[in-house]
Each structure stands twice: as structure tokens, then as C-alpha cells.
Amino acid sequence: MVKNQSIKVKELTFAYQDEQPIINKLNLELDTGKFSLLIGPTGCGKSTLMKILAGLYPKYAGKLLAGSIDLAGLKTAMMFQNSGQQFTMATPREEIVFALENLGLDAANYQERLKLATDFTQIDNLLDQNISTMSGGEKQRVALAVLVAMDIDILILDEPFASCDPHARSFLIQKLAHLRDQGKTIIISDHVFDNYDSVCDHVYAFEAGNVKQLSLAEMEQLFKAVDYDYHFALPEDQAAAFVLDQVQISQRRLLLKQDQLKIVKGKVTLITGANGIGKSSFFKALTQLIPYEGSISYEGQEVRKAKSRTYLKDVGQIFQAATDQFLTVTVKDELELSLKNNPNVTMDEVDQLLVKLDLFNHKDQVVYSLSGGQKKKLQILLMLLSSQKVLLIDEPLSGLDHESVKQVVSLMKACQEKYQQTILVISHQLGELATWCDYHLLFDQQRLSYLER
Amino acid sequence: MNPSLEFLLIFIISLELSIKNNLYINLIVIAFALVYLVIRRISSKKLFALIAIPFIPAFTIFATLFWFNGKSDPYNAWSLATRVYVYTLTIACLAHDTTSSQFARSLEQNFHLPSKFTYGVLAALNIIPQMASAVKQIRVAGMMRGMYLSFWSPMLYFKAILVALNSADNLAQGMESHGYTEGQKRSVIEVVPMTKKDWLIFALLLALFNLGIFIL
Numbered sequence: 001m002v003k004n005q006s007i008k009v010k011e012l013t014f015a016y017q018d019e020q021p022i023i024n025k026l027n028l029e030l031d032t033g034k035f036s037l038l039i040g041p042t043g044c045g046k047s048t049l050m051k052i053l054a055g056l057y058p059k060y061a062g063k064l065l066a067g068s069i070d071l072a073g074l075k076t077a078m079m080f081q082n083s084g085q086q087f088t089m090a091t092p093r094e095e096i097v098f099a100l101e102n103l104g105l106d107a108a109n110y111q112e113r114l115k116l117a118t119d120f121t122q123i124d125n126l127l128d129q130n131i132s133t134m135s136g137g138e139k140q141r142v143a144l145a146v147l148v149a150m151d152i153d154i155l156i157l158d159e160p161f162a163s164c165d166p167h168a169r170s171f172l173i174q175k176l177a178h179l180r181d182q183g184k185t186i187i188i189s190d191h192v193f194d195n196y197d198s199v200c201d202h203v204y205a206f207e208a209g210n211v212k213q214l215s216l217a218e219m220e221q222l223f224k225a226v227d228y229d230y231h232f233a234l235p236e237d238q239a240a241a242f243v244l245d246q247v248q249i250s251q252r253r254l255l256l257k258q259d260q261l262k263i264v265k266g267k268v269t270l271i272t273g274a275n276g277i278g279k280s281s282f283f284k285a286l287t288q289l290i291p292y293e294g295s296i297s298y299e300g301q302e303v304r305k306a307k308s309r310t311y312l313k314d315v316g317q318i319f320q321a322a323t324d325q326f327l328t329v330t331v332k333d334e335l336e337l338s339l340k341n342n343p344n345v346t347m348d349e350v351d352q353l354l355v356k357l358d359l360f361n362h363k364d365q366v367v368y369s370l371s372g373g374q375k376k377k378l379q380i381l382l383m384l385l386s387s388q389k390v391l392l393i394d395e396p397l398s399g400l401d402h403e404s405v406k407q408v409v410s411l412m413k414a415c416q417e418k419y420q421q422t423i424l425v426i427s428h429q430l431g432e433l434a435t436w437c438d439y440h441l442l443f444d445q446q447r448l449s450y451l452e453r
Numbered sequence: 454m455n456p457s458l459e460f461l462l463i464f465i466i467s468l469e470l471s472i473k474n475n476l477y478i479n480l481i482v483i484a485f486a487l488v489y490l491v492i493r494r495i496s497s498k499k500l501f502a503l504i505a506i507p508f509i510p511a512f513t514i515f516a517t518l519f520w521f522n523g524k525s526d527p528y529n530a531w532s533l534a535t536r537v538y539v540y541t542l543t544i545a546c547l548a549h550d551t552t553s554s555q556f557a558r559s560l561e562q563n564f565h566l567p568s569k570f571t572y573g574v575l576a577a578l579n580i581i582p583q584m585a586s587a588v589k590q591i592r593v594a595g596m597m598r599g600m601y602l603s604f605w606s607p608m609l610y611f612k613a614i615l616v617a618l619n620s621a622d623n624l625a626q627g628m629e630s631h632g633y634t635e636g637q638k639r640s641v642i643e644v645v646p647m648t649k650k651d652w653l654i655f656a657l658l659l660a661l662f663n664l665g666i667f668i669l
Contacts, residue, residue, distance in 0.1 A: 102634070
């Protein structure tokens, strides 16, 4: 296998349309056969650089204004941030066949590669399931399986674990390290630094359109686990926002079978659980998107019988995919729409919040052209402005850098205190977020149960 | 039977029947298709839908020719009305036997349809269920922000189109990132067979059908 070679990026300058270059005279040398981590604030150009390395840009967007890239003759393939939109075919098996046919492989090789990829990512049980029915974390695992099957030299992964549970995350990082040991080059971007400590060779930090390699000491500092001090209580006789009684939720298979459960009103409850266990489906049942059996009542009223128009004014959700939340075109339009329902907040106050979230300069931008992290921050702000009584929040921190996590958590905290909202939040990242939560529900073996800490 | 051949057979039969006005052969083809569907264990719900839904256009055609034509024309009324069922039931045979991806891959392998077209259409088909749930989700997202979007609201479809454009762009990049290059030769891993037996059945059915048209 090729060693001692490097991927060279020289004086690279890249811009979208007529804007300021997002990457400016970037020089970078990445060793092949190594595990490299790209870090930097949201919207700094990580995804852009990765798509250029993968040969997708400037073909599909933007302009290469100057500079060159030398991939040392190696093949690249990329896993997108939004991995669900990367599949041509309906099932993982069909997608792998499609990819391997593109590479000109024959049936014998296919069997071998298929087995390798499914064993590697442990997706045997997902192989013939329709991808559109999979959870966020499962899609990410399948996307990785396709790259493994393709036997690519350089794997470019854009926040590949954003929706993975901690177990899946450490499992996949170990697997990637294994690929590196076989001579593959791994280039990964992430905002969470857990599990990289023993496997990562180099870290590159983005700063103002350019990149700097961290020293060993800086890497050690980065990977040092931060201890957060958080506690969870067990609910007692507090008033309930939701009461579940003999509830069953099924989506192709039984997900939840709950005899009794109470969600405390005016408090923040954290929900954790493995990928695909049914966390998002539970939210869907609460927002009338999927049916359930048994009884879920909201303030004494049966959820399935509630009139959507009034019920959803009370019970809002921050969706896992930010773009699902947007209804108009520009950032400004979106904000104005949210303000219509909340006369207590003025545009000046919103401007201050935008400054806090580093979004102020993006006010006239089309929402879809924001970076992943910027979309997420805007989405959370929009729903906080709508000031619902109940807010269901599905993975609010995926794609956010450390600074943004702090901003977002403090904003959610302030909002919850002000309006005394009932909040249910799904997250795999505890830390900062956990300090804000009062209760903790673990979703395991088709049951939700409170844990104390 | 090979999906592409089955399609070709159905296409020729439909084409011939749209030129030739023959009630009896229509009825024979309908009966054949129904028996075939039952043998292939189609669900009764699907079968009911296959009969009920085309009834609307079929009845309209029948009524026009039977009651509202200057001179009532019962033979043509029956013949044209049954033709609607010929089209829907024969194509239902194909749809029942084959998934969209089998059909598309068969067209690519057996009839050498350009791969760009094959996979473009397939990817688009795979997006349809996502679009349906997207529309549902957009309505919910709207209501959560005090905006009620009815099913005829232009806003709903404007947003749906934005979602579709966005996924189309991602899809093109996704295909490329999984090694697809336009015009590049692809290998075949899962072969869609086209056997002598397929050809034999094809020729036999086509001959019988044409004989039927000729005699009746």
C-alpha cells in the first residue's frame, strides 16, 4: 500500500458565487495512510474543503479561484453530513451493488466486499431494509458501509457520527482506525472530540479560511475529557404535561411498550438511547405524525383526538434535520414569520440574539445555503421564538462546535426559564446539555424509564 | 418472465388494441390478465382498487358513446370502455411481478437503456415516499409556527419544490460520490436473465394474440 505520500493542497482559494472566498490561499499537506481530524467553528469551510477533495466542487457549486490539489493518484469518496440524501437506491444492498457496478466489479468480488462491509459496520440486519425508514444513526452506518465496500483509498467523512449513540460512535471510530492500519487515509471532520484520543494521528484546525496543524500538546489538550457536573432527579407528584397509559408505538416493528409514564410539566427531561431504538418515533407520536395504541394525554386531552391546529400551537418540535423546519427562503423571512406569533419580542432583540449566535451577517442569505451548524442554530432560534408551552427537541447539538453548543444551551435555558416550558430533549451528547436537564429518561428494551444521578 | 420482455409484450398488445377496435379480444385479454393476477396471488384489496379506480374513466367513455352520442353506439361504447381495463390490468401484471428497481435494471441490461436515465428515474422514484412524508412534515412545521397550510396552499408546494430541488442536487453528488460517472462503462453484478424460455413464451403469447385478432 502507498505510504509516505501526501495529499497536497496549494494556495487554494474557493468561493461560492460572488461572495468572499470561504477558503483563502489554503496550504495543507495531509499524510496518506493517516487518520486526520479537521476541526473548526461551524461555517468555517470544513465541508467545502472536503467536497473539493472529493472532486464534487467546483463541479456542483462554487468557483475555484486559484490553487491546486494533488491527491497522489488516489481515489477518494465522501460521506456527507446529511447522509440520508446520499443514496440512489432503496436499500443498502442495492446501493452497494450500484456502487460496485460503477467501479466495474464482478459478482465474485461483490460477495466478498459485501460481506466485508456488512461485518465491518455490522449492518446485516439492515441490508434489505428501506433506507428512508431508517434512523439518522443507522443511515450514517450504512453510508460508511458503502465506502468500505468500495475499498476507497481516501475516505472523507463529514461529521459522520453526528447522530450516532456513544456506543456506535466509539465502535465506528475504532473501525476507522483499523482501516487506517490497513493503509487507508481517513479524513474526518467533527465537533465532538471523544474517542479520538488513541487513534487520531493529526488534527487540523480551521481559522479564518486557513488551516493550522495542532502540536501534540495542543492535541492532548483538545482530547482531554471535560468533566461536567450534572444531576438528575426522579419525578414525584409534580403536575404532568403528558401522561402515557398502556402505550404501544410501532414502525415496522414494536418500538415502545409502556404501561405508565408521566412527563413533568415545566421541566426539562433528557431522553437517551441507542440508534434506531425509537426516540424520534416517540416524538412523532407526540406530534400526531404517526399513530399509537393506548392513551397519551396532554393536559387531560387525548393527543390523537386533539385538533392539530390548536394542539401544535402548544406542542412544538425542533426536528432532527434543520431544513424540515424552514418554511420560507431567507433568514430574515423565517425570523419575521416566527415573530408574527410572538409580539413580545422585537426585531432589535432578535438582532442581538443573532449577534450572539454569529448569524447576524447571514440575515439576507437563503436558509438552504447556510452551513450545517448555522442551519441548526437558526432552527433552534426560530422555534424558541415561537414560545410553545411544550418543546420537543431532537438532537439539538449535532453539527455544532463547542462555542455554539454553549450559546445554544444558554439560549434554550433562558427561554425555558422565562416561559416555564416543558421540554423533552433527545441527545447523545451529554456534557453541557445535561447540566440543563432536570430528569433523565433512558429508552431501552421498548421502555422509557427514569434514571437518577 | 424477463421484465423488459413482459413490458414489450404488453406494449405491443396495447398498441395493437388501440388501433384495432375489437370488443371480444379486449375481453379475452382482460380475463387472461385477471386470471394471471389471481394465480400470482395479488391481494384482494389491490385487485379491488384495480377494478374500482379505472371504472371512472371507463364509465365516462361508455356513457358518452352510449347515451350522449348523436346515435347510440353500444359496440363501440363497450369496446372503448373495456380498453381502459386492458391497459390498466396488463400493466398491473408487470407491476405485480416486478419492483421498480428490477424493471429499471432489466431495461438497462437487456435493452441497453442509458444508465443515466435508469438510475436518475430510480433515484427519483425512491424519493417519492420521502416527498410524501416531507409534505406531511411541512404542514406540521407550519402549524407549529402558527401557519396553517391547507392541501391547496401554494406555500406548501413551494416549500415541497425547494425540498425536492435540494435533494436532487444532493442526489447527483451522492451518485458521483458512490463512483457513478456519466457514460462510464459499468459492470453487472446482479444479472437480470433473459432466457430462451422467456423468448418462447413471448413469441407464443404474441402469436396467439394476433391469431385472436385475426379470427375474431
